[in-house]
Every structure is written in structure tokens, then in C-alpha cells.
Amino acid sequence: MSIPVAAKADNPIVQTIYTADPAPLVHNGRVYLYTGHDEDGSTYFTMRDWRVYSSADMVNWTDHGSPMSLATFSWADQNAWAGHTVYRNGKFYWYVPVRERASGQMAIGVGVSSSPTGPFTDALGRALVRNNEIDPNVFIDDDGQAYLYWGNPNLWYVRLNADMISYSGGPTQIPLTTAGFGTRTGNASRPTLYEEAPWVYKRNGLYYNVYAAKCCSEFIAYSTAPGPTGPWTYRGTVMPTQGSSFTNHPGVIDFNGGSYFFYHNGALPGGGGYTRSVAVEKFTYNADGTIPSMNMTTTGAPQVGTLNPYVRQEAETIAWSSGVETERSSDGGMNVGWIENGDYIKVKGVAFGAGATSFEARVASATSGGRIELRLGGVNGALVGTCAVPGTGGWQAWTTVSCSVNGATGTHDLYLRYTGGSGNLFNVDWWRFSGGSGGGNVLSNGDMESGTTGWGASGGTLSSNTGVARGGTRSLSITGRTASWNGLTQDVTSKLTNGKSYTTNVWVRSQSGTPGAKATMALTANGSTSYVQLTPATPVNTGGWTLLSGTATVSWTGTLSGATFYVETAEGTDGLTIDDASLQ
Numbered sequence: 001m002s003i004p005v006a007a008k009a010d011n012p013i014v015q016t017i018y019t020a021d022p023a024p025l026v027h028n029g030r031v032y033l034y035t036g037h038d039e040d041g042s043t044y045f046t047m048r049d050w051r052v053y054s055s056a057d058m059v060n061w062t063d064h065g066s067p068m069s070l071a072t073f074s075w076a077d078q079n080a081w082a083g084h085t086v087y088r089n090g091k092f093y094w095y096v097p098v099r100e101r102a103s104g105q106m107a108i109g110v111g112v113s114s115s116p117t118g119p120f121t122d123a124l125g126r127a128l129v130r131n132n133e134i135d136p137n138v139f140i141d142d143d144g145q146a147y148l149y150w151g152n153p154n155l156w157y158v159r160l161n162a163d164m165i166s167y168s169g170g171p172t173q174i175p176l177t178t179a180g181f182g183t184r185t186g187n188a189s190r191p192t193l194y195e196e197a198p199w200v201y202k203r204n205g206l207y208y209n210v211y212a213a214k215c216c217s218e219f220i221a222y223s224t225a226p227g228p229t230g231p232w233t234y235r236g237t238v239m240p241t242q243g244s245s246f247t248n249h250p251g252v253i254d255f256n257g258g259s260y261f262f263y264h265n266g267a268l269p270g271g272g273g274y275t276r277s278v279a280v281e282k283f284t285y286n287a288d289g290t291i292p293s294m295n296m297t298t299t300g301a302p303q304v305g306t307l308n309p310y311v312r313q314e315a316e317t318i319a320w321s322s323g324v325e326t327e328r329s330s331d332g333g334m335n336v337g338w339i340e341n342g343d344y345i346k347v348k349g350v351a352f353g354a355g356a357t358s359f360e361a362r363v364a365s366a367t368s369g370g371r372i373e374l375r376l377g378g379v380n381g382a383l384v385g386t387c388a389v390p391g392t393g394g395w396q397a398w399t400t401v402s403c404s405v406n407g408a409t410g411t412h413d414l415y416l417r418y419t420g421g422s423g424n425l426f427n428v429d430w431w432r433f434s435g436g437s438g439g440g441n442v443l444s445n446g447d448m449e450s451g452t453t454g455w456g457a458s459g460g461t462l463s464s465n466t467g468v469a470r471g472g473t474r475s476l477s478i479t480g481r482t483a484s485w486n487g488l489t490q491d492v493t494s495k496l497t498n499g500k501s502y503t504t505n506v507w508v509r510s511q512s513g514t515p516g517a518k519a520t521m522a523l524t525a526n527g528s529t530s531y532v533q534l535t536p537a538t539p540v541n542t543g544g545w546t547l548l549s550g551t552a553t554v555s556w557t558g559t560l561s562g563a564t565f566y567v568e569t570a571e572g573t574d575g576l577t578i579d580d581a582s583l584q
Contacts, residue, residue: 009298009299009300009320010059010298010299010300010301010319010320010348011267011279011280011296011297011298011299011300012264012265012267012268012277012278012279013033013053013059013061013278013279013280013300014035014053014061014063014277014278014318015268015277015318015320015321015322016063016318016321016324016325016326017037017038017040017051017325018037018038018039018040018042018268018270018271018275018276018277019035019036019037019038019051019264019276019277019278020035020036020037020038020047020082020247020249020264020276020277020278021035021036021081021082021083021197021249021264021278022034022035022249022250022251022262022263022264022278022280023035023082023083023084023085023251024251024252024253024260024262025085025086025087025092025116025253026253026254026255027087027116028468028469028470028509028544028545029056029470029544029545030054030055030056030116030469030470031054031055031056031058031253031255031260032052032053032054032085032116032117033052033053033054033055033061033262033278034050034051034052034083034084034085034094035050035051035052035053035278036050036051036080036081036082036083037049037050037051037066037080038274038275038276040270040275041270041275042274042275043274044274045079045081045274046274047079047080047081048069048070048080049066049068049069049070049080050066050067050068050069050080050083050094050096051063051064051065051066052064052065052066052067052116052117052118054116054117056304056305056470056471057303057304057305057306057307057348057349058255058258058260058280058282058301058302058303058304059300059301059302059303059304059319059348059349060303060307060317060318060319060347060348060349061317061318061319062314062316062317062318062472062473063314063316063317063318063326063334064117064118064333064334064473065326065328065333065334067113067117067118067119067120068094068096068111068118068119068120070098072111072120072121072122073098073109073111073122074122074125075100075101075102075109075125075126075127076098076099076100076101076107076109077098077099077101078098078099079097079098079099079106080096080098081096081097081098081134081135082096082097082134082135082136082197082249083095083096083097083136084136084137084138085116086138086140086146086164087116088140088146088164089162089163089164090114091112091113091114091164092112092113092114092115092116092120093110093111093112093123093138093164093165094110094111094112094113094120095108095109095110095128095136095137095138095148096108096109096110096111096136097109097133097134097135097136097150100127100130103130105130105131105132106130106132106133106134107127107128107129107130107132108127108128108129108130108136108148108150109122109124109127109128110122110123110124110128110164110165111123112165114467115466115467116467117466117473123165124165128148128165128166128167129148129150129158129167129171131156131171133150133151133152133153133154133156134150134151134152134196135150135151135152135196135197135198135249136148136149136150137149137150137197137198137199137200138160138164139200139201139202139228141202141228142202144162145159145160145228146159146160146161146162146164147159147160147200147228147229148160148167149198149200149209150198151196151198152195152196152197153190153195153196154173154174154176155173155174155176155194155198156171156172156173156174157171157172157174157228157229158170158171158172172229174229174230174232175230176191176192176194177192177232178191178192178234179233179234180192180223180230180231180232180233180234181193181194181213181221181223181232181234182194182213182221182223182234184214193213193214193221193234194211194213194221195211195212195213195214195215195218196211196212197211197212197248197249197250198210198211199211199250199251199252200228201252202228203285203289204289206224206225206226206289207224207225207226207227207228208222208223208224208252208291209222209223209224209225209232210222210238210250210252210291211223211250212247212248212249212250213237214241215246216246216247217241217245217246217247217248218241218246218247218248219237219238219239219240219241219242219248220237220238220239220248220250220263221234221235221236221237221238222235222236222238222291223235224289235290235291236290236293237293238250238261238291238293238294239261239263239293239294239295239296240293240295242265242295242296243265243266243267243296244265244266244267244271244272244273245264245265245266245271245272245273245276246273247264247273247276248263248264248265249263249264250262250263251263255304256304258282258301258304259282259283259284259285260280260281260282260283260301261280261281261282261283261294262278262279262280263278263279263280263281263296264276264277264278264279265277265279265296267279267296267298279296279297279300280300280301281294281296281297281300281301282301282302303348303349305349306349306350306351306411307347307348307349307350307351308351308471308505308580308582309350309351309352309356309414309432309433309435310356310432310433310434310435310441310446310582310584311432311441311446311447311471311472311580311582312430312431312432312447312449312472313347313430313431313432313447313471313472314333314334314429314430314472314473315335315336315345315361315362315416315428315429315430315431316333316334316335316336317347318345318346318347319346319347319348319413320345320346320348321343321344321345321346322342322343322344322379323338323339323340323342323343323344324336324337324338324339324343324344324345324418325337325338327427329396329427329429330396330398331362331396331398331429333429333473335364335427335428335429336427336428336429337395337424337427338424339370339418339424339425339426339427339428340418340422340423340424340425341370341418341419341420341421341422341425342417342418342419343417343418344379344415344416344417344418345415345416346379346413346414346415347413347414347415347416348413349411349413350411350412350413350414351410351411352408352409352410352411352412352433352435353409353410353435354409354435355407355408355409355435356384356405356408356409356433356434356435357404357405357406357434357435358402358403358404358405358433358434358435359372359374359385359387359402359403359404359405359431359432359433359434360387360400360401360402360431360432360433360434361387361389361400361401361402361428361429361430361431361432362398362399362400362428362429362430362431363389363392363398363399363400363401363426363427363428363429364392364394364395364396364397364398364399364426364427364429365389365390365391365392365395365425365426365427366391366392366393366394366395366397366424367391367421367423367424367425367426368390368391368420368421369388369389369390369391369392369420369425369426370389370418370419370420370421370425370426371386371387371388371389371418371419371420372386372387372389372416372417372418372428373385373386373415373416373417373418373419374386374387374405374408374414374415374416375414375415375417376407376408376412376413376414376415377412377413377415378413378415379415379417381415382407384405384406384407384408385403385404385405385406385408386403387401387402387403388401388403389401389420389425389426395427396427398429405433405435408433408435416428416431430449432447435584441582441583441584442492442495442496442502442565442582442583442584443490443492443565443581443582443583444490446580446581446582446583447471447472447474447579447580448464448469448472448474448475448476448578448579448580448581449472449473449474451464451474452464452476454490455476455488455489455490456488456489456490456491457478457486457487457488457489458485458486458487458489458566458568459480459481459482459483459485459486459487460478460479460480460481460482460486460487460575461478461479461480462476462477462478462488463476463477463478463479464476464477465477465577468509468577469579470507470545470579470580471579471580472579474579475509475577475578475579476488476577476578476579477575477576477577477578478575478576478577479575480575481573481574481575481576482573483573484568484569484570484571484572484573485566485568486568486573487566487567487568487569487576488566488567488576488578489564489565489566489567490564490565491562491563491564491565492521492563492564492565492583493560493561493562493563493564495563496523496554496560496563497554498554498555498556498560499553499554499555500553500554501551501552501553502534502551502552502553502554502583502584503549503550503551503582503583503584504519504534504535504548504549504550504551504552504581504582504583505547505548505549505580505581505582506519506535506547506548506549506567506578506580506581506582507545507546507547507548507578507579507580507581508545508546508547508548508567508576508577508578509544509545509546509576509577509578510546510569510574510575510576510577511574511575512572512574516569516570516571516572517546517548517567517568517569517570517576518533518534518535518548518567518568518569518570519534519535519548519550519565519566519567519581520532520533520534520565520566520568521534521552521554521563521564521565521566522562522563522564522566523554523556523560523562523563524560524561524562524563525556525557525558525559525560525561526557526558526559526561529562530556532552532553532554533550533552534550534552534565534583535548535549535550545579548567565583567581
């Protein structure tokens with residue numbers, strides 16, 4: 001899309017393309033957002049693929065590209081419309097409405113993947129269900145029974161089997177009564193407000209159905225029921241008709257103690273009813289469980305926590321951007337490209353702490369390159385560093401550049417402003433700061449994005465994990481532990497300073513829940529080994545991850561011959577997963 005957009009807001013949450021029909025999913029401490037994709041300049045619902053984004057803080061969203069498209073379903077020929085993704089049995093199931101080539105009717109297909117970011121494959125090789133209606137939504141009840149809802153102009157459900165790709169009984173139509181779904185005036189053939197896009201969930205024993213109402217333009221309404229199939233009672237408006245899109249589409253989740261409502265509008269330049277954009281609001285239920293009516297804003301949701309600049313951050317992790325687009329990188333994942341002079345990316349709430357001293361980025365350029373300006377607080381804010389990007393001989397010919405940083409302390413919004421000559425300047429794959437008098441993170445590959453590089457195991461089996469990540473796209477896991485001291489390790493012998501105090505941060509997950517984990521340093525000097533407990537602080541638990549944090553001084557007498565950083569447990573042999581580890 002490559003549209004310049006002023007940095008005055010955080011909604012809509014994606015600015016690189018037009019997105020629609022949000023379907024958020026909370027998994028392992030992150031929100032994964034599955035969307036449709038309106039093609040640039042569309043004059044109808046021209047949609048050929050689906051997209052995935054994720055965030056740990058509700059404001060900085062990482063673009064994971066398109067893991068599924070119409071081409072995934074060989075039996076379909078049109079309409080990559082509004083889908084919904086759920087997790088069960090170690091797999092992710094993405095239910096989407098597409099047009100069946102043989103019948104010409106809209107049908108529901110199912111994509112499946114072992115990773116929340118795909119790639120997804122066709123789970124059936126045919127439609128799961130077909131009745132020429134759209135907008136699937138899946139809800140799994142507390143008893144394990146899963147329900148597939150869909151429909152426009154009607155509302156249907158089937159009871160899915162445990163395999164999530166077959167069902168028992170036949171499709172059942174939910175009666176659209178005025179008591180259940182409100183009264184529509186002026187349309188005798190559709191007497192209720194229900195239009196499309198059901199989103200069913202359960203809270204405190206009450207079942208909610210949030211949906212697009214009336215047409216056109218649509219607003220978002222909701223009904224409640226004592227059971228998953230009704231009887232439904234109309235409750236009112238969630239979001240009135242607003243924005244420049246005549247459709248809307250809801251998604252509701254709880255994440256890190258807050259409730260969030262996703263929707264779409266036409267707020268980006270060139271936006272409208274066929275070029276939509278996903279946005280989000282945080283809300284609080286009323287004391288009686290009702291949903292408050294809320295308006296579209298340009299502010300969006302508040303940030304949950306801060307962003308750590310001292311671990312690898314994907315260049316396509318964005319709170320707001322202007323002019324740039326994304327594409328698949330030859331190094332894996334995505335990169336930011338189509339960068340021209342004056343384009344920028346805003347990353348919100350970056351916690352520099354005591355101060356960053358250097359910056360590095362993975363870049364490529366088929367031209368003469370340009371510069372990355374590091375600015376705080378605004379696109380023309382305080383300049384704390386400038387990195388020169390050379391020509392590398394190709395848009396996917398990657399090299400790493402670095403530059404010094406001065407004045408980046410505390411927590412600020414970071415603006416990566418790109419400057420240079422005319423035309424496309426360069427691509428960026430990832431970036432990372434280093435800081436403090438100790439030169440930044442002592443641990444190599446502390447963000448785990450380079451697989452197992454730099455890491456070992458003191459017992460058990462070490463592996464790179466793409467199915468679970470607190471930040472970025474990877475973590476490290478160890479399984480098959482036979483003793484509590486078995487854990488993930490890294491040799492840091494050449495990186496320590498005698499007598500220096502080091503602050504440790506490492507995020508940990510365990511098979512059995514909150515782990516009694518710890519980070520320890522083993523120091524060997526003159527034939528004697530001593531142990532330093534690095535994480536004495538009380539753990540902070542967030543979204544299933546435990547942050548181990550603490551400060552300790554390392555010291556030894558004589559010549560240090562070996563120093564090993566360990567993440568282990570006080571007791572037990574559960575498998576562990578770690579991410580975003582730092583020692584600095």
C-alpha cells in the first residue's frame with residue numbers, strides 16, 4: 001500500500017496493507033490476530049489471502065505475513081473472506097468461507113497448522129459444510145464440546161467432533177427472533193437486527209454472541225443466553241455505526257487482565273467499505289456483565305508493559321508506520337521494504353533503562369542504501385544515533401550494520417526514520433540495541449531467534465521452538481530432564497568482568513505451569529568452582545510466562561577458566577521453555 005500516514009494515533013493497528021475481519025486468539029502469552037486482506041483500490045470485497053499479526057503488549061504488532069490463501073484450497077476459486085482460528089489438540093484450526101468451484105456456493109473450509117503463524121494446509125481437501133452462507137466462528141465450551149457458528153442472512157451451528165474437522169448431526173438454524181436479536185425496521189424479509197459475523201464466547205457462566213447488525217451501514221450488537229445454542233436475548237449496542245466502512249466485524253478477547261474489542265473501519269488513507277483496516281479498543285464489563293457501548297478511536301488500546309530493545313526485534317514489529325511495506329525475507333520470516341526517504345516506523349514504549357550505547361540492524365540494498373535515524377518521542381524527536389546502510393548488491397543480500405547511540409535512556413517511543421536519496425533505499429530484517437558500561441547483553445542469541453546458536457544443555461534435549469514464543473518467533477526448549485540441575489546453558493567465560501554486578505532477566509515456561517526455576521552462574525577459577533544465584537527476586541507471572549529477574553555480583557580469585565550461565569529448577573524435571581534472556 002505504501003501510504004504516508006501521520007503518527008498521531010495507534011489505530012488502525014496495521015498500516016502497511018488494508019486488513020479486515022479481525023479474529024484475535026490468545027495463546028502462550030501473546031495475542032495472535034488473524035485477518036482478511038483487502039486488495040489496494042478494491043471496488044468490491046476483493047480478497048485473495050489471509051494475514052497473521054501478533055503482539056505481547058497490544059500496541060507493537062509483528063507481521064507474520066500470509067500463511068494461507070485461496071490457493072491453499074484447491075477446490076475453491078474466490079473470496080478469502082472472514083475467518084476464525086482456534087487452538088486445540090496441539091494444532092491451530094482456521095475456519096474460512098470460500099466459494100466452492102463445483103457448486104458455485106459459499107462453503108466453510110478448514111486450514112490446519114502446528115504453529116499459530118503457519119503455514120496452514122487444507123485439513124480436508126473439501127468443504128466442511130456448505131449452505132451458501134459465510135462468516136464462521138468456533139467456540140469450545142468448558143465441557144470440551146466445540147460449536148461452529150456461521151451465517152448471513154441466517155444463523156447456523158453444528159456440533160464439531162473432537163477432531164475439529166467433522167461434526168455430529170446436521171446444521172441447525174438458530175431462530176432469529178426479535179426477542180433474541182432485536183427489531184429491524186423497514187425490511188420485512190429480515191425482521192431482526194442480526195446480519196452476519198457471529199462471535200460467541202462464555203464469561204462467568206453467561207454466553208455472549210456479538211455480531212454485525214442491520215445493514216447498511218452495520219453496527220455491532222450483542223445477545224446473551226444461558227447455553228451455547230440459546231435461547232438468546234437481545235442486549236443492545238456494542239459499537240454504533242461509525243467510520244467510513246459500511247461493514248464491521250467483531251472479535252472479543254481477554255488478555256493480561258484486560259478485555260479487548262477488535263473491529264474494522266476505513267480510517268486509513270484510501271480506506272472505505274472495500275479497503276478496511278483493523279482497530280482495537282480496551283473496555284471493562286459493567287458490574288452486571290453487560291458490555292458497554294464504545295466508540296471508534298484513533299488512540300487504540302494502552303500498552304501492556306514495555307518493549308525490550310536489548311533482544312532482537314523484528315523490523316516488522318510496528319506500532320505505527322508511514323510509507324513502508326513488508327515481504328518475505330530470504331533469511332526467514334518477514335522484512336520491511338519499499339523504504340523511501342522520510343518513511344518511518346514507530347515502536348511504542350521502548351525501555352532503554354540506564355542507557356543504550358550501540359545499535360545494530362540487518363539490512364540489504366540493491367541501490368546505494370541510506371541511513372537509519374534513531375529518534376525518541378517523535379519522527380523529528382531527539383536524534384540518538386544514525387546508522388549508515390550501504391549497498392549490498394541485492395534486496396535480499398543481507399549484512400549487519402551498527403552505530404553508536406547516545407542519550408537513549410528511560411522509556412520512550414522509538415522512531416526509526418529512514419533517509420537517503422530517491423526511490424527505494426534499503427530493506428530491514430531486524431534490529432537490536434546494546435547498552436550500559438558492560439556493553440549490553442552478555443548472552444549471545446538471547447532472543448532465541450537464531451535457533452540454538454550459542455546455547456547448550458546440561459542434560460536433556462535442546463531444541464528451537466517455533467510454536468511458542470514470548471517475543472519474536474522462536475524460543476528454546478529442553479525436554480527429557482532427569483535432574484533439577486539439567487537445564488539450558490551458555491558459556492560466557494570470555495564475557496564477564498570480575499567484580500561486576502549483572503542484572504539477569506529471563507522468561508520461562510514449564511510443562512506443569514509456573515516453574516520454580518532459577519538462573520545460576522557456575523564460575524571455575526584455579527580448579528575451584530563457585531555458584532552465583534542470579535535470580536533471587538520474586539518471579540512476575542505474565543500470560544503463562546514467568547519473568548526471573550535479579551542482580552548479583554560475580555567475582556573470582558585467580559584466572560577464570562570457565563563460566564557457564566544456567567537456567568534450571570530448584571526441584572523437579574519438567575521440560576522448560578525460555579525466551580528473551582539477558583545478562584548485562
